[in-house]
Amino acid sequence: MLTTSQFIQSIWRRIRLSAAFPYLSLLTWLVPLLLFTSGQNSLMAHDEGLYAWRARQMLDSGDWIAPWGTVHHKTPGPYWIIASAYKLFGMSEVSGRATSAIAGIFCLLLTYEIGKIFIGKKLAWLAAAILSVEFLWLQYCRLGTPDMPMIFLVLLAIFSLFQAELQPKYASVWRFIAGLCLGFGFLVRSFMIFLPAVALLPYLIGEHRRHRHLASPILYLGLLLGFIPTLSWLWFSWQRFGSGSLDALLQFVLQLGSEEREGNGIIFYFWNIPLKAFPWVFFSILGFVVEFRRPILHYHLLLVGFPIVLFIELSIFSTRLSHYSLCLYPFIALLAALGLDWLSKVYEKTKPATNISRNLSYGFGGLGFLLLLAGICILIWGNADIRKYAPLGLIVGLGWLMLPAVWLGRHHFGYKFLTARYWLAGWLIPCWLALAVAGSLGLIGDYNPAFRSFFQQRAIASIIQTHPIYFVKVYGKNAVLLNFYTPIHGSRLESISELPASSYAWIDLKNAPELSRPHRVFGQVKGYQLIQIMP
Numbered sequence: 146m147l148t149t150s151q152f153i154q155s156i157w158r159r160i161r162l163s164a165a166f167p168y169l170s171l172l173t174w175l176v177p178l179l180l181f182t183s184g185q186n187s188l189m190a191h192d193e194g195l196y197a198w199r200a201r202q203m204l205d206s207g208d209w210i211a212p213w214g215t216v217h218h219k220t221p222g223p224y225w226i227i228a229s230a231y232k233l234f235g236m237s238e239v240s241g242r243a244t245s246a247i248a249g250i251f252c253l254l255l256t257y258e259i260g261k262i263f264i265g266k267k268l269a270w271l272a273a274a275i276l277s278v279e280f281l282w283l284q285y286c287r288l289g290t291p292d293m294p295m296i297f298l299v300l301l302a303i304f305s306l307f308q309a310e311l312q313p314k315y316a317s318v319w320r321f322i323a324g325l326c327l328g329f330g331f332l333v334r335s336f337m338i339f340l341p342a343v344a345l346l347p348y349l350i351g352e353h354r355r356h357r358h359l360a361s362p363i364l365y366l367g368l369l370l371g372f373i374p375t376l377s378w379l380w381f382s383w384q385r386f387g388s389g390s391l392d393a394l395l396q397f398v399l400q401l402g403s404e405e406r407e408g409n410g411i412i413f414y415f416w417n418i419p420l421k422a423f424p425w426v427f428f429s430i431l432g433f434v435v436e437f438r439r440p441i442l443h444y445h446l447l448l449v450g451f452p453i454v455l456f457i458e459l460s461i462f463s464t465r466l467s468h469y470s471l472c473l474y475p476f477i478a479l480l481a482a483l484g485l486d487w488l489s490k491v492y493e494k495t496k497p498a499t500n501i502s503r504n505l506s507y508g509f510g511g512l513g514f515l516l517l518l519a520g521i522c523i524l525i526w527g528n529a530d531i532r533k534y535a536p537l538g539l540i541v542g543l544g545w546l547m548l549p550a551v552w553l554g555r556h557h558f559g560y561k562f563l564t565a566r567y568w569l570a571g572w573l574i575p576c577w578l579a580l581a582v583a584g585s586l587g588l589i590g591d592y593n594p595a596f597r598s599f600f601q602q603r604a605i606a607s608i609i610q611t612h613p614i615y616f617v618k619v620y621g622k623n624a625v626l627l628n629f630y631t632p633i634h635g636s637r638l639e640s641i642s643e644l645p646a647s648s649y650a651w652i653d654l655k656n657a658p659e660l661s662r663p664h665r666v667f668g669q670v671k672g673y674q675l676i677q678i679m680p
Contacts, residue, residue, distance in 0.1 A: 167257060167270055175253055175277040178580050179246045179286060183587030186238040187597040187626075193288050194625035197241045200227035201629060204236075210381045216389035218397035221378055222332035223291035241289035248293035249286030253277060255300040256475045262307050263444040264483060271569070272475075272482035278576040281421035281467060282474045287590055292471050295334040299341045299472060302326040303447070310356050310443075320358060321367040328371015332378075336398040340458045341472050347450030352443060401464040409465040414456060418470055418477075424509070424572070425481040432483030452476040485572070489565035492552070503552055506568070510549035513575075517542025533586055537579050544575020593626060599670040600630045608649060608667060608675070609633070615650035617641055623671050627651055644678045651675060 188194045199213070203224050206212040210221070226244050234240035253273050260269030276282060285292050302323040309319035330338035349359055358364060382390035409417075419426045436449055452473050459469055492502040520538025523531055548571040555563040583589045591597065599605060608614075615635035619627060628634075635648065641662055644650055654672050663679040 167266065168254060171253055171257060171270065171273050171277075172250070174274055174577070175250060178277060178283055178577070178584060179249070181581050181584035182590050183585060185587055185591050185594065185597055186242075187591050187593040188238055188241075188629060189288060189592040190626050191622040193241075193290055193592075194622075194629055196223050196227055196291070197238070197289055198625050198629040200224045200231060200241065201236060204228045204231050210378065211385060211390075216382070216386045216393045218393040220332050220335045220375055220394070222329075222334070222374075223294070226291070226294060226333070227289055238289070242287055245288055245290060245293040246286055248297040249282075252293060252297050252300055252475065255297070255304050256478060259300065259304055259307065259475075260479050260482070262311070263441045263448065264479065268482040268486055269479075271485065272478040274573060275425050275481050275485075276475055276478035278573065278580055279422045279425055279474050279478065280580065282471065283580055284589055285468055285471055287584075290468070291333050292468050295330055295338060296472050296475070298326040298330045298333065299338075300475060302330075303345070306356070306358055309358065317361070317363045320361045320364040323358075324364040324367025324369075325371040326367075328368045329374070331372060332375045335394060337469070340455060340462075341451075343458060344451045344455035344472075345447075347454060348444075348447040351446040351450070355443065402462060404463055406464050406466065411460055411465075413465040414460055414470055417465075417467055418473065421467055421470075422474060422477050426477055428484035428488070429477040429480035430484070431487065432480035432485075435483050435487050436480065448476065448479060452480070485569060489569060492555075492565050492568050502568075503556070506548040506552040506571075509545045513542045513545025513548070515542070517546065533588065536582050536586070537588075540578045540582055541575045544571065544578065547571040547575075593623070593671075595670055596623070596626050596630065599668060602668065605668050605675065612649050614675070615644055615648055617644070617650050617652045618656040619651050619653045619673065620656065621653065621672075623673070624653070627673060641678070646678055646680045649675065649677050 188197055200223070202212040203209050203221075209225060209228070211217055227241050230240045230243050234243060253276060256276055257269045257273040260272045264272070305319040305323035305326065309316040309323070312319065327338065327342055330342075353359055379390055422429075433449065436445065441448060455473055456470075459465065459473075462469070488502050488505070491499060516538040520535045520542055523538065524535040527535065548568065551563050551567045551571055554560040580589070587594070600609070609631055610633075613633045613635035614631050616627070616637045618639060619637075631651070635650070638644065638650075641650070641652070641664075644662070649667075652674050654669075654674060664676045665679060667675045667677065669675075
C-alpha cells in the first residue's frame with residue numbers, strides 16, 4: 146500500500162509533466178471531476194429546469210423562435226445550444242449539461258493561456274488547477290445553464306485582445322474575433338454580457354496608447370456581426386409579436402436592476418464569494434496585494450481592474466445571485482496563484498521573515514481536525530440524509546492535516562525533500578478529492594432524486610410514455626421538472642372539470658383544485674399528484 150509520502154510523490158510526478166504537456170495534465174485534472182457521478186442525474190430547479198424545458202420545446206416543435214407562443218424576456222442562445230445538444234446526443238440531463246462541461250474545459254485552457262502571458266507557465270498552470278476546484282465553478286460546469294458558454298466567450302475575447310498585441314501581423318483577425326465573441330455573448334446571456342464588457346474598460350482605456358484596440362474598426366465590425374443572430378431572432382419575433390420581444394428584454398433587465406431578490410443586500414458578494422470559492426479567495430486577496438506592490442507591466446489594469454469593476458457592478462446591481470459572480474472566478478484563480486507563489490517562497494526559507502505560511506498551515510490543520518471530527522460524528526450518529534456528507538469532512542479533514550505535518554517535517558525535523566510542491570499539494574489535493582467524492586455520491590449532479598426516482602417507477606413510466614398528460618394549475622419551481630420529464634404534454638387547464646374522461650393529469654395540491662370528479666391517484670411527488678379521471 147502506498148504511504149502518504151509516496152502518494153504525494155506520485156501525484157506531483159504527474160504534475161511535473163505539466164511543464165511539457167500542460168493541456169494534457171490540466172485535462173487529466175479537470176475531466177474526472179466533470180465525469181464522476183453516482184450513475185444518476187436529475188435537474189436542478191429552477192433555472193436549469195427552465196433552460197432544459199424550453200430547449201426541449203424548441204426541438205419538439207421545430208420552432209426555434211418562440212415555441213411557447215408569447216414574447217420572451219431572454220435571448221434564445223442558451224435554448225439553441227441545449228436543443229442542438231439534444232439533437233446530437235438525445236434528450237437527457239447529460240446531453241443538456243454537455244455544452245457547459247465543454248465550455249468549462251475551454252475556459253480552463255483559456256485561463257492557462259491568458260495567465261501564461263503575464264504570470265508565466267508555472268503560475269498559469271497553478272491558476273487553472275485552482276479554478277478547477279473552486280466549488281461554484283465546478284458546479285456550474287455540470288449544470289445546463291448559459292453561464293459557462295458566456296464566460297468562455299469573455300475569456301476568448303480577452304485572449305484575442307492579448308494575441309492582437311503579441312502578433313501585430315494578425316492583429317485585425319484577433320480583434321475581429323474579440324468583437325465577435327462579445328457580440329455572440331449578447332445572444333447567450335442578453336444584457337448580462339455588458340457587465341464583463343464594462344469591466345474590460347480599465348484595461349482598454351488605460352492601456353489604449355499601447356494597444357489601440359478601441360481605435361480599431363475591425364473590432365466593431367466583429368461586434369456588429371456577432372449581434373446578427375440576435376437581430377435575426379428579434380426580426381422574426383417582431384413579425385409575430387411586434388416590438389414585444391425587445392420590450393420584454395428591456396423590461397426584464399430593468400426589473401433585475403431594481404428588484405432585490407431573496408434578501409441579498411449590497412454586502413451579498415462579500416460573504417458569498419469567499420464561501421463558494423473557499424479557501425482560494427483568501428489567497429487571491431494576498432495575490433491582489435502582491436500585484437499592487439509589484440504591478441505586472443501592461444496587464445495590471447486587467448488582472449486587478451477587471452475584478453474590481455465587475456465586483457462593484459455586481460454589488461450595485463439589485464438582483465444578486467451566486468452564479469452572477471462566476472465571471473470573477475478565473476481572476477480569483479489567477480490572483481490566488483500569485484498569492485500561493487509568494488507563500489511558497491516564504492515556506493522554503495530557512496528563517497522566514499513572516500510566519501504567515503506557518504500560521505496558515507496550523508490554522509487549516511486545526512480546521513481539518515474539526516472537519517475530521519465532525520465527519521466521524523456524522524458517520525456514527527447522523528441520519529441517512531446527513532451521513533452522505535461525512536466522507537467530505539473525512540477527506541478534507543485528513544487532507545488539511547497534511548499542511549502542518551509537511552511544515553513540521555521541513556522546518557522542525559529537517560526533511561528538506563518536503564519542498565513547496567508538497568505544501569501546495571496539501572491545498573489542492575484535498576479539495577480535488579472532496580469534489581470527486583461529491584460527484585460520485587450525486588451531491589453534484591443529482592439535485593432532485595425524488596423526481597428521478599418517481600419517474601423511473603415502471604407504473605409511472607408506462608403511463609407518461611404512452612398518454613398525453615394534462616396540467617391543471619401546476620405552478621412553482623419544481624413544476625419545470627414536471628414539464629421536462631413529461632414526454633407527451635396535454636393542454637394546460639384551470640379546472641379538473643375541463644379534463645376529458647379517462648385522461649391523465651398533473652395537479653398541484655398547493656392550489657387545492659376541486660376533486661369532485663371521480664379519479665384515481667397514481668403517484669405523488671413534492672406536492673404534485675398524477676391522477677386519472679375515471680369514466
